[in-house]
Amino acid sequence: MSLSLFFHLVNLESRKLMSYRVDFWIxxxxxxxxxxxxxxxxxxxxFAESGAEIVGGWDLPGILAYGVMVFLTGRIVRGGDLQMTISTDIYDxxxxxxxxxxxxxxITKYAxxxxxxxxxLFQSVLMGLVAIPVLGLSTTATVTPLSVAMVIPTILVAHLLxxxxxxxxxxxxxxxxxxxxxxVLLRFVTMLLGGAMLPLSLFPDRVQEFLHWLPFVYLFEFPTLVVLGKVDFTQWCIGIGTCLLWCLVIGALSVPVxxxxxxxxxxxxI
Amino acid sequence: MTRYLRLYLHFLRFSFSRSLEYRMDFWFRIVMDCMFYAVELIFFTVLYQHTDLLGGWNYDQVLIFVAGYLVIDAIHMTVFSNNLWWLPIYVNKGDLDYYIVRPVSSLFFLSLRDFAANSFLNLILAGGILAWAILRYPGELGTINLLWFLFLILNGNLLHYILQMYFMIPVFWTHTNRGLVMAFFSATKLMERPDRIYPKWTRRILMTIFPVLLVIALPARVLFDGPDPLLIAQILGVTAIAFLGMRAFWNLALRNYSSASS
Incomplete structure (x- = not known):
C-alpha cells in the first residue's frame, strides 16, 4: 500500500470520528x-494510611504522574483495539x-x-496540558523534551502491537x-498485565519477572516509563526491539487464522 | 402485578432458549466475566501488599466490598445490560413503536425483555465469591447487618440501572448517545473504590447529585458498622427520588418520540 493511500485512509477515519463533536467533548x-x-x-x-513515603519505588507525585501518563498514552495505544470492527465486517x-x-x-484496517x-491523540495532548500542572512535580519521575521525543515511536509500536x-x-x-x-477479555487482560491499572513494580518480585517476559508490558507500562524519563537510551532500544519482535510473532500467528x-x-x- | 410476573417468566424462557443457540458466545461470555472478577480481586490484592487499610477498610472488608460490587455487576449484566444496549437502536430505527403499543408499561418491557442467560451463570459465580468473602471474614458481621446488606445490594442494582437510564434517555433527542454511555461507564469507576478515600465534598456529591456511592460502598458500611437508620433512609430516599425522576424523564422522552419508521 502506498503511503499516500495509507494517509488518505487515516484522514478519512479521523474526520469521521471528529464529526461527532458532542460525543467527543463529553x-x-x-x-x-x-x-x-x-x-x-x-x-x-x-500513602496516608500506609505512612510510607515510597510505594513500589514511587513517591506520591511520581505515582500520580504515572497514573496520568499511563491513562493518556494508553488511550492512544488502545486506539489500536479493533473492538468489533472486523467481526462486524464478517457478520454483515x-x-x-x-x-x-x-x-x-x-493493512486497510490498520490504516x-x-x-x-x-x-x-488530540484529546490526550489537551488533557495532558490540564492534568500535568495540577499534579505537580515528582522526585521519582521527570518529563523532558528527550523523553517526549522518545515516547512517540514507542507509542506507535505499542499501538501496532x-x-x-x-x-x-x-x-x-x-x-x-x-x-x-x-x-473485552483482551482489554481486561492487557489493562492489568500491561500496567494500565497499576505500575507493575507494585506486584510481588516473582510476578514482575514473569510479566516482563510477556508482550503486555510494552503496551502501557513501557511507553509510560519512557515519557517519565525512567528508561535510558540502551533500555529504550532493547524495549523497542523486543516490542517489534512481539509484533512479528503475533502478526505471524494471525496469518494462518x-x-x-x-x-x-x-x-x-452484497 | 401477576400479569407482569407471568410476562417476565416468558421473557426468561425465551432468553434461555435463545442463548443456548449461540453456545460458543455463551462460553466466551462466562470466561470474560470470570476474567473481570479476577482482575478486580487481583487489583485490590496487589494494593494491600503496600497498605493495611484503604478508606478505613482492611483487606477482609475490601474483599466483601469488591465481591458485593461483582454481584451488582453480574445482576446488571444478567437483567438489564442487553436491554439497555438495544434501546438506542430501537429509538433510531423506529422499532420502539412495537413496544409502545403493547398493553404493558413500555419501561418494564424495554428494560427487562432480554434476560442474559449466559451471564446468569456468572451471577452464581459472583454470589459464590461474595459468600466466600463473607465466610472467611474473621470478625462478627451480625445477621441483621447481613440482611440489610443483601437488601441494599438489590437496591444498589436498581439505582445502577436508574443512573444508566439517565444517560440513555437523551438518545430520544440526540439520536446518538455514544458519548453519554461512554461517560457513564467511565463514571462507574467512582463506585468501584471505598467511599472514604474521597474528600468530603466529592463524597457529598457522590452521595446525592450523582449517587454512585449508594450502590455498594455505603451498603458495605452498613454491613461493617451496623444499620444506621439515617444512612439507610438516605440510600432508599435517594433511590426513590432518582426512580421517580427517571420515570418522568422517560415519559417526557416518549412524548417527544416520533417514529423513524413511518
Whole structure:
C-alpha cells in the first residue's frame, strides 16, 4: 500500500470520528475528571494510611504522574483495539468489498485504526496540558523534551502491537457467532498485565519477572516509563526491539487464522 | 402485578432458549466475566501488599466490598445490560413503536425483555465469591447487618440501572448517545473504590447529585458498622427520588418520540 493511500485512509477515519463533536467533548471531559478524581483519591489514601513515603519505588507525585501518563498514552495505544470492527465486517458481509481491494484487508484496517487514534491523540495532548500542572512535580519521575521525543515511536509500536493482538480474537468471528466477549477479555487482560491499572513494580518480585517476559508490558507500562524519563537510551532500544519482535510473532500467528477463516467465509448482503 | 410476573417468566424462557443457540458466545461470555472478577480481586490484592487499610477498610472488608460490587455487576449484566444496549437502536430505527403499543408499561418491557442467560451463570459465580468473602471474614458481621446488606445490594442494582437510564434517555433527542454511555461507564469507576478515600465534598456529591456511592460502598458500611437508620433512609430516599425522576424523564422522552419508521 502506498503511503499516500495509507494517509488518505487515516484522514478519512479521523474526520469521521471528529464529526461527532458532542460525543467527543463529553467523553473527554468525563474521562479526565473521573480518572483524576479516582487516581488522586486512591493514591493519597494509600500513602496516608500506609505512612510510607515510597510505594513500589514511587513517591506520591511520581505515582500520580504515572497514573496520568499511563491513562493518556494508553488511550492512544488502545486506539489500536479493533473492538468489533472486523467481526462486524464478517457478520454483515462487508468483508466481501475489502476482499476485492488490491490491498491486504489487515493493512486497510490498520490504516483505519491509525485514523481512529487521531481524536485520542488530540484529546490526550489537551488533557495532558490540564492534568500535568495540577499534579505537580515528582522526585521519582521527570518529563523532558528527550523523553517526549522518545515516547512517540514507542507509542506507535505499542499501538501496532495492540492492533495485532486484537486481530486473532476478531478473526474468530469466522467461526463464532459473537466475539464481543473476546474483545473485552483482551482489554481486561492487557489493562492489568500491561500496567494500565497499576505500575507493575507494585506486584510481588516473582510476578514482575514473569510479566516482563510477556508482550503486555510494552503496551502501557513501557511507553509510560519512557515519557517519565525512567528508561535510558540502551533500555529504550532493547524495549523497542523486543516490542517489534512481539509484533512479528503475533502478526505471524494471525496469518494462518486469517487464511483458514477466509476459506470458510461466505459473503452475504452484497 | 401477576400479569407482569407471568410476562417476565416468558421473557426468561425465551432468553434461555435463545442463548443456548449461540453456545460458543455463551462460553466466551462466562470466561470474560470470570476474567473481570479476577482482575478486580487481583487489583485490590496487589494494593494491600503496600497498605493495611484503604478508606478505613482492611483487606477482609475490601474483599466483601469488591465481591458485593461483582454481584451488582453480574445482576446488571444478567437483567438489564442487553436491554439497555438495544434501546438506542430501537429509538433510531423506529422499532420502539412495537413496544409502545403493547398493553404493558413500555419501561418494564424495554428494560427487562432480554434476560442474559449466559451471564446468569456468572451471577452464581459472583454470589459464590461474595459468600466466600463473607465466610472467611474473621470478625462478627451480625445477621441483621447481613440482611440489610443483601437488601441494599438489590437496591444498589436498581439505582445502577436508574443512573444508566439517565444517560440513555437523551438518545430520544440526540439520536446518538455514544458519548453519554461512554461517560457513564467511565463514571462507574467512582463506585468501584471505598467511599472514604474521597474528600468530603466529592463524597457529598457522590452521595446525592450523582449517587454512585449508594450502590455498594455505603451498603458495605452498613454491613461493617451496623444499620444506621439515617444512612439507610438516605440510600432508599435517594433511590426513590432518582426512580421517580427517571420515570418522568422517560415519559417526557416518549412524548417527544416520533417514529423513524413511518
Amino acid at each position: 467523553t473527554m471531559l468525563v474521562n479526565l475528571v473521573v480518572n483524576l478524581v479516582v487516581l488522586w483519591a486512591l493514591w493519597t489514601a494509600i 458481509g462487508a468483508l466481501s468489498r475489502y476482499l476485492l481491494y488490491p490491498r491486504h484487508y489487515a 483505519q485504526q491509525v485514523g481512529n487514534v487521531m481524536p485520542d 495492540f492492533f495485532l493482538m486484537s486481530l486473532i480474537p476478531q478473526y474468530i468471528a469466522f467461526w463464532a457467532d459473537n466475539v464481543w466477549s473476546l474483545s 486469517w487464511r483458514r477463516g477466509d476459506l470458510r467465509y461466505t459473503g452475504v448482503g
